[in-house]
Amino acid sequence: MVLTGAGISAESGIPTFRGAGGLWRNFRPEELATPEAFARDPKLVREWYQWRRGVVREAQPNAGHVALAELERRVPEYLLVTQNVDNLHERAGSSKVTHLHGSIFIDRCIECGREMSPVPEEHCACGGWLRPGVVWFGEPLPEAAWQEAAAAAQCEVLLVVGTSALVYPAAALIPQAQACGAKVIEVNLEETRVSDAVDVSLRGPSARILPELL
Numbered sequence: 001m002v003l004t005g006a007g008i009s010a011e012s013g014i015p016t017f018r019g020a021g022g023l024w025r026n027f028r029p030e031e032l033a034t035p036e037a038f039a040r041d042p043k044l045v046r047e048w049y050q051w052r053r054g055v056v057r058e059a060q061p062n063a064g065h066v067a068l069a070e071l072e073r074r075v076p077e078y079l080l081v082t083q084n085v086d087n088l089h090e091r092a093g094s095s096k097v098t099h100l101h102g103s104i105f106i107d108r109c110i111e112c113g114r115e116m117s118p119v120p121e122e123h124c125a126c127g128g129w130l131r132p133g134v135v136w137f138g139e140p141l142p143e144a145a146w147q148e149a150a151a152a153a154q155c156e157v158l159l160v161v162g163t164s165a166l167v168y169p170a171a172a173l174i175p176q177a178q179a180c181g182a183k184v185i186e187v188n189l190e191e192t193r194v195s196d197a198v199d200v201s202l203r204g205p206s207a208r209i210l211p212e213l214l
């Protein structure tokens with residue numbers, strides 16, 4: 001199993017959530033990616049996601065995404081679990097992908113629950129606000145995606161790439177895999193809170209390290 005976070009897309013030019021370069025108009029992502037922020041100022045939050053969609057559309061998958069697509073072809077039993085809401089894994093050729101935090105390329109009506117590709121209109125035909133189809137702080141993960149990820153965590157090897165491992169329940173997959181006997185390899189630019197607990201911690205940019213690992 002592979003677990004990815006925002007760091008794998010950093011070299012494609014998509015800002016991560018924490019650390020330098022994550023700010024948008026003086027807002028931190030953590031301040032915008034919440035149900036409270038949307039309730040307070042839906043236009044602002046929609047604008048931020050509109051901006052992020054533009055960034056993602058302009059971005060290209062990097063060598064790290066491509067290496068994981070190749071890994072999928074080499075490993076018969078494989079699942080890529082991502083916290084990312086971009087579509088760069090799929091665009092790099094990965095097909096066994098589970099999105100724990102949804103997708104920015106879906107909008108959902110907060111009243112009737114209808115899902116659709118993002119449209120310029122702020123409201124659904126029923127009158128409800130359209131919100132991005134992502135998971136915000138304090139919201140539950142999509143049940144099916146979580147079940148798939150938890151089952152895949154019963155693996156031999158877990159490769160953890162570009163995540164601060166601070167956000168739960170996604171981060172809980174790491175100790176879960178270890179409890180099942182998995183070896184854990186971390187790839188990250190920096191030391192993280194799990195670096196000491198994993199079997200191998202590879203420090204550096206994933207677009208360099210993942211092709212080397214292959």
Ligand code: OAD
Pocket residue numbers: 004005006007008010011016017018019030033083084101134135136137161162163164165166167187188189190192204205206207
């Ligand atoms: P973070 O922004 O918390 O962490 C990004 C991680 O990537 C950090 O540990 C960086 O050191 C590392 N990193 C940065 N550039 C890298 C590179 N080129 N190569 C390798 N590693 C690199 O992002 P996530 O861990 O994904 O959730 O954050 C988890 C969740 O928090 C997100 O999915 C999002 C956010 O709130 C929701 O929106 C629900």
